[in-house]
Amino acid sequence: MKAWEFEHKLTADAVPPELHDDNEADWMAYTEAGRASDKQLFHDWDNKVPGSKAPCDVVIAAVQSMHNRGYDVTEAEKFMEEGLKASEEKDGAAIQVATAKIFHALNEAPKDPASPYWSYNTYRTFADVEKEADFGPAAPYDVFSDDFAKKVTAGWMGQLIGGCLGTQIEGYTTEQIRKRFGEVYGYLRRPETYNDDITYEIAYLDGFIEKGYDITPADVAYKWLELISDGYSAEKTAIENLRRGLLPPESGTTNNYFYDWIGAQMRTPLHGMLAPGNPKLAARLAADDSIVSHSNNGMLGGIFNALLTSLAFTEDHIRTVVEKAVDMIPHKSEYYAVVKHALDLCKENSSWEPVWTACEERYKEYNWIHAYPNAAAEVIALWFGNMDFKETCHIIAMEGQDADCTAAPVLNTLAIMIGLDVIDDSYIKPIGDRILTTMRRYQDFKIAELCQWTTDAVRNAVKKQK
Numbered sequence: 001m002k003a004w005e006f007e008h009k010l011t012a013d014a015v016p017p018e019l020h021d022d023n024e025a026d027w028m029a030y031t032e033a034g035r036a037s038d039k040q041l042f043h044d045w046d047n048k049v050p051g052s053k054a055p056c057d058v059v060i061a062a063v064q065s066m067h068n069r070g071y072d073v074t075e076a077e078k079f080m081e082e083g084l085k086a087s088e089e090k091d092g093a094a095i096q097v098a099t100a101k102i103f104h105a106l107n108e109a110p111k112d113p114a115s116p117y118w119s120y121n122t123y124r125t126f127a128d129v130e131k132e133a134d135f136g137p138a139a140p141y142d143v144f145s146d147d148f149a150k151k152v153t154a155g156w157m158g159q160l161i162g163g164c165l166g167t168q169i170e171g172y173t174t175e176q177i178r179k180r181f182g183e184v185y186g187y188l189r190r191p192e193t194y195n196d197d198i199t200y201e202i203a204y205l206d207g208f209i210e211k212g213y214d215i216t217p218a219d220v221a222y223k224w225l226e227l228i229s230d231g232y233s234a235e236k237t238a239i240e241n242l243r244r245g246l247l248p249p250e251s252g253t254t255n256n257y258f259y260d261w262i263g264a265q266m267r268t269p270l271h272g273m274l275a276p277g278n279p280k281l282a283a284r285l286a287a288d289d290s291i292v293s294h295s296n297n298g299m300l301g302g303i304f305n306a307l308l309t310s311l312a313f314t315e316d317h318i319r320t321v322v323e324k325a326v327d328m329i330p331h332k333s334e335y336y337a338v339v340k341h342a343l344d345l346c347k348e349n350s351s352w353e354p355v356w357t358a359c360e361e362r363y364k365e366y367n368w369i370h371a372y373p374n375a376a377a378e379v380i381a382l383w384f385g386n387m388d389f390k391e392t393c394h395i396i397a398m399e400g401q402d403a404d405c406t407a408a409p410v411l412n413t414l415a416i417m418i419g420l421d422v423i424d425d426s427y428i429k430p431i432g433d434r435i436l437t438t439m440r441r442y443q444d445f446k447i448a449e450l451c452q453w454t455t456d457a458v459r460n461a462v463k464k465q466k
Contacts, residue, residue: 003063003077004365010055011368014172016180017053019189023167038092041099045087050194051404054171054368058233059083059099061367062257066106068366069260070117076105106257121332122296124249126287129303132330135280139314143276143458151313151416152458153451154423155273158415159408160435160447161427163198164191165397166404171368173400174356184397185390186426193435196232197405200267202442203227204289205453208274212461213281217248217288224292227439231293233369234258238293249291256293262371264290264302266405269412271302272309274458279328282310300335301371303328305378305409312416321413322382335375338363342376343383352384352395368401377406382413389414389423 044058060080067073079101086094111118123129142148168188169177181188207215207223221242231239234256241251252259268286275282283303290302307325315321326343329336341362345355356377363373377399385392392414396407415423433447 003060003073004067006060007064007367008364012173014055015176016169016172021190023051023192023194041095042087042090045083045095049171051167052170059102062106063102064367065257066109068370070112070115071109072112073109076102076109117334120334123299123330123333124295125291126284129287129330132332133328135283135328139277141277141314143462148276149455152273152454154415154420155309155412156447156451157420157428158411159269160193160431162407162411163195163404164431165393166407167195169397169400170403174398177398177400183394185394187430191430195404197266197408199228199437199439201270202439204270205457209453209457212464217291220289221247221251221292227441229440234261234263234293249295252291252293253295259295260297260371261369262301262374262402262405264294264298265305265371268302268306269309269409271306273454275310276313277310279307279310282306297333297335298371300329300333301375304375308409308413309416312413318382318387318414318417322379338372339375339379342379346380346383352380355380356399374402374406377401378410381410387418389418
């Protein structure tokens with residue numbers, strides 16, 4: 001069995017459970033998992049995502065990811081059954097050996113010359129991107145205006161709405177979501193703000209408050225170590241690398257099988273809010289953040305979502321934002337091929353589902369946490385949502401995949417453009433006024449405080465530049 005076939009079947013067969021309200025307990029259990037080595041490996045081989053309970057096998061997903069990155073993973077795939085059996089039998093000795101065999105095989109895996117991955121350029125830092133991308137000039141925008149504060153508040157609220165909406169259904173396919181819940185337009189249960197995604201933005205903001213636009217990848221890395229105790233996939237590997245003294249970009253590439261996944265893409269709407277109307281600056285900030293844990297297409301995913309939110313401050317229509325953001329991605333990258341393909345299909349069709357069905361099939365070899373299917377989902381939701389908040393929620397929810405990591409930036413971008421006044425209270429009021437996290441600090445604070453911190457940080461950074 002191929003790794004991608006295993007993961008594809010795992011996701012395709014996954015059925016959402018009945019709704020439950022023990023999400024805080026889920027997150028507490030999740031952060032405590034893996035304190036002992038055997039327990040961590042059992043968790044890596046067989047775990048349920050907090051919130052949605054979607055199944056995930058990180059070890060086999062690593063094999064799948066290296067296949068996606070153009071390597072011949074045949075040798076690693078030989079040990080998957082051994083690991084699955086050890087996981088099922090809770091055999092700590094066997095799972096240690098099987099996992100080591102797989103990772104050794106991945107580290108030694110040769111390039112597959114037939115893989116399309118190698119026909120595209122690769123990008124390691126923003127300097128690589130800047131050589132090929134055309135971000136255009138910054139648009140005039142007054143960060144000291146009331147409009148800026150309102151848009152920041154709208155953006156954060158849109159992101160929180162998206163996170164709450166998507167956390168309930170992430171890790172499932174359109175078919176399975178529809179079977180269980182029908183057409184999803186809003187919350188399926190009481191929303192709550194526990195989510196690992198936003199923690200990285202808060203850590204970055206903490207560093208930006210101190211350093212402003214001079215913040216470096218190393219600054220971000222040390223903020224992770226200071227504030228974030230654990231991570232998942234690419235972020236987990238990066239934190240382990242950072243603890244061993246490997247700083248960006250090596251922290252994002254060394255033994256990191258997941259660096260083309262969605263992690264950077266999920267956490268960079270903030271960077272666009274820090275650089276309103278200035279896509280080049282937003283891209284640079286996002287790239288410097290992204291390379292802590294990601295590289296190449298994973299980094300480009302981080303840039304893409306920062307471009308969306310930055311452009312949203314100064315453009316008049318969401319489709320213009322999508323078109324411009326897609327065009328600013330380096331055209332020789334595979335990431336560009338993904339978002340451009342989705343955009344082209346959008347222009348050729350009159351409704352979202354045929355486009356999404358085509359993309360779902362095209363990216364079936366990719367994990368639901370990979371950047372590619374989720375980037376396509378974002379383009380489709382924004383295009384066919386067409387400035388309508390409720391319909392955008394509907395599309396991004398029904399597309400499934402890593403739904404919280406797609407809904408959050410999509411709704412952040414849209415909310416910046418349309419404002420909170422036109423968003424129905426049924427999305428806003430249930431969230432309340434507090435954000436709860438699993439960070440070492442910032443464990444419990446007000447949404448209004450986050451909005452004020454962001455607004456003040458930008459204004460202070462701009463003052464320092466003058």
